[in-house]
Amino acid sequence: MLLNQTAEYAFRAMAYLASRADLDSAVPSAELAEAANIPGHYVSKVMRRLVVAGLVSSQRGHGGGFRLLKEPREISFSTILQATDLDPRNQRCAFGFGQCDAERPCHLHPAWSRLKESFNGWAESTTLASVHDNPEPWKDAP
Template identity: 45%
Template sequence: MFLPQTAEYGLRAMAQMASRGAGVSVRTKDLAEQTQIPAHYLSKIMRRLVAAGVLESEKGHGGGFRFARPLHRIRFADVLEACGFEIEPNRCAFGLGQCNLKNPCLLHPSFSELNGAIRQWAAKTTLQDVADGTTPIRFVPGA
């Protein structure tokens, strides 16, 4: 996998929650069991998602987490960013100073396309798509 563990966990947990519907409240312990994520570690991730405004939490008896807004308004990018994973737009692997269209690095042609594809995927895919089991974006190799 190309995602850091934390980001993958975050996405996995949100996908699991999304599959239950938008309004349901979930406890960390249950979610940890269902997703096979270490409970205490998941707890940290959930807090990051609360801080990012993706989730809301309620303490105490009967508490738990629920989505802070409708599923179609929670993009993968939101989840990934909350987990500390961000795809830098103007970064090429050659990485010597700035790299842009006017002053492209050697790897620019190869990289920018892939980089852009990943960013689009993260920006266009939402938890609603997970709930629906659909794919909003398609990659067509060749051409």
Template identity: 45%
Template structure:
């Protein structure tokens, strides 16, 4: 495992939204069903996406969630950051507070390389890329 549940769920949900007709709103529980995550928990995650301007929410009748911007403008990084991705960036494998390029722990350099790659990945991929996959959701194992 290397993505928290909230992170994984947030990616699922926003990918689902990206694949809807633009502008179409979907309620949290519809989303939860489609994307197969516990409703109450997803609701919580959606709040974070809303607070971070990734999604727009509307209450009441015909309320629900839409992406706040076109999919190609939403980077994975934006989504991951919205649900706490931070700790990764500055986490020393050895738990040293003072671990940096000048004063590196034994694995600092190698670890840095991986962290950079991951962040690079998250920065360069967007929801736009998810749009034309054949298989969508809910086709669980036979």
């Protein structure tokens, strides 16, 4: 619930990119797969979305790989979710029917709005800079 598998991968990959000392060096997909615990052959699928969304750049050939296009603190979780087609902004009301909206709300619409607002707030106010909030390095994971 909350996040799907592909979004999780995207977050971990982005967090890994943001956690490295040299943000300008390229990280090949094999390293990303290992570091962010993403199935080897699935990395390219995940990263492609982030490239298309303009969050990371990709480079082919020797010495190529992926790198962040912005500062970690400029990349909100919301933009990562948008890149993985989970844009929290256009989620329909889970409780009403197709036509439930602000003008013709269902019985539970206020409850839905509260949830959505709090999720949106979280996604927009949290950025990759929070990678540095926590001292535990990724490498500690066995």
